[in-house]
Amino acid sequence: MLTETRPTAALHDGARFPAATSTSRPPVIDADEDVSENLPYDEILVGQSAVRTRELTMDDVRLFATVSENRNPVHLDPRFAAGTGHGKVIAHGMWTGALVSGLIGSRLPGPGTVYLSQDLHFLHTISVGDRITATVTVVEKREADRVVVLDCGCVNQDGILVAGGVAEVVAPLTKVQTAPVELPEVQLIGHHQHDALLKKCERLAPVPTAVAYPCNEPALRAAIDAAEAGLIAPVLVGPARQMKAIAAEHGLDISACRIVDVELPKDAAETAARLARDGEVGALMKGSLHTDELMAAVVRKENALRTAARISHVFVMHVPTYERTLLITDAAINISPTLDDKVHIIQNAIHLAQALGIKKPNVAILSAVENVNPKIPSTIEAAVLCKMADRGQITGGVLDGPLAFDNAISVEAARTKGIDSPVAGKADILLVPDLVAGNMLAKQLSFLANADAAGIVLGAKVPVILTSRADNQRSRLASCAIAALLADARRATE
Structure with missing residues (x-):
């Protein structure tokens, strides 16, 4: 409040300036x-x-809201703020x-x-x-x-x-004169990439999806949450009595879901695969059975879900400290992929990236070093894969490798090492040397960098959604959203 005792000038043209008290003022x-x-x-x-x-900055606004726990949407939600007298976030x-x-x-x-x-x-x-x-x-x-x-x-x-x-x-x-106190570095972890992914699916019809053996609460909830989000139309394949009991115990409404009564996990996987083969569903989703049980049904010749492409897995990761959506492959299916396998793995990932809206993704072929070393086979394969892309044997993306992880995702690291590459520091897809490296990398990003990870299996006639008991709701919904976008891309192609 302004008082008469303070030597302060009145407001002039919307600004206040301290009144001079002498011809010589203390330094500012x-x-x-x-x-x-x-x-x-x-x-x-x-x-x-x-x-x-x-x-x-918007980070200032979000950080202040976090510290003060002030969730007023006029400060945080552009759509809400647009409808107020302010017209924008303040x-x-x-x-x-x-x-x-x-x-x-x-x-x-x-x-x-x-x-x-x-x-x-x-x-x-x-x-x-x-x-x-x-x-x-x-x-x-x-x-x-x-x-x-x-x-x-x-x-x-x-x-x-x-x-x-x-x-x-x-x-x-x-008098106190000390070195400046170093403040802690604050990282704001948002989920705008996840929200953008779900927004892409708003125009799509729910994908009929066979959920194989959803016989625990997380698996059944994942299917129902995805249905409520408009991403899938679940067909629950498993023991009807058990699934209904789980739903009742945990307050899940499965009344709108088609139920196919199958007793054993293996039989549920086979039945789900046949539903996909016969065109009754457009995607498969793992319930509480083991991944290898579901994938055995997917690759079985009689179920006719194989294509000319190899089956491969991709983790789609939204890492708070990386501005691009990051695809890591293969971290769940191919244990020690051959050079020929890697051609298919890359091509599958490129097709997925394109379905996600990345027209020409950058593919970084990872190894421990960024130079070809005859003693490290993954560096030689990286060089061969890049040459295959030059000759049109891999299409739709920009490949470079070998690249170490740091210079694949950091422009500064690449510059420091003198790497001139259109991919270095701007990778959309990371091809890992083998399943062990990929699995560790994906889990490190999830548990140490707070990344959201979605899992999808490619190369079959329908996308296969892989979820884990450790996944949060965002990850499960993202996996279903990716399957919906893939199914839509496949329909457009056909």
Whole structure:
């Protein structure tokens, strides 16, 4: 609140400027400098200021919402904000309060300061991209209790005052000069890639999907959640009595699902495969049976689901620290793939990437090093695969290899090693040397980098959705969404 005791000019053209008290003013402290030094009470001068400029990013808004637990959608949801008087997402008003607090606590007076009160008025909204300059100016000192009164103002790039008021603090007695405290690095983990994937499926009809032996709560819930999201139309293949009992126990509504009563897991896999063979379903989904039981039915000659392509698996991963959707193959089916197998594995992954909207994906062929080394077979195979792509034996993507993992996903790492490549640092597909390497890589990204992973089997006449008990709901829905997009791409081709 503005008071008559503070030597502050009135608002002029939407901005406040401290009134001059003499012809010689104390220097303004630039708080953007990397210094950690305070001003004890005796050194503080009336009229002294500190200033800091900060551009608002969407990450700032999300981080402030996370710390404050303020979930008001006007700050977080562009669609909601568009329907308000603001027309777009705006920052929390107290974000400017945080800028002011940072100035006071770090520079004026700085370390050792004790906050007593803060009175701010929020006068104008702030949007992402606005450049805010925060200023605090000493307007009064009270010797009896070492209280310093500061005028506080935040001005945007157009000179408009967006917030202003007054703060009272107790200044420190002694000088403190230390190295700047290193703040922890904060990583915001969002799921925008996952949301974008589901949005691509909004125009698609649910894919009839045979769910093989969903005889525990996670497997049955995965099918029902995907149905409620409009991704699949489940055909539950398994012991009817057991599935109904699980549904009743866990409050799952399976009344709209077709049920095919089959007692044993192996028979459920065979029945599901025959439903796909006969065109009754457009996808298969693993329930609570073992993966090899389902895949044995898929590859059985009598079920006629094999194509000219090899069967392979792809993890579709949304890694918070990587801006691209990352496809890792093969990490679940081919244990030690041959060179010929790898041709099919790459081609399958390219077709999947295209179904996901990546028109010409970058394929990084991974090894331990980025140079061809006769003692490391995967480097030789990488070179051969690249030459095969040059000759049109692999189509639809841009291949390079061998590449080590770091320079496949990091432009900086590739530049440091002098690698000039259209793929390095921008990989969409990672071809791993073998199943062990791929499986470890995918799980490391999931459990150490908080990546969302979806699993899909390619090369059969219908996509096969592989889910795990360790998968969260996002991963299960993403797997079903990928199957829906693949089924749609196949229909378009046919």
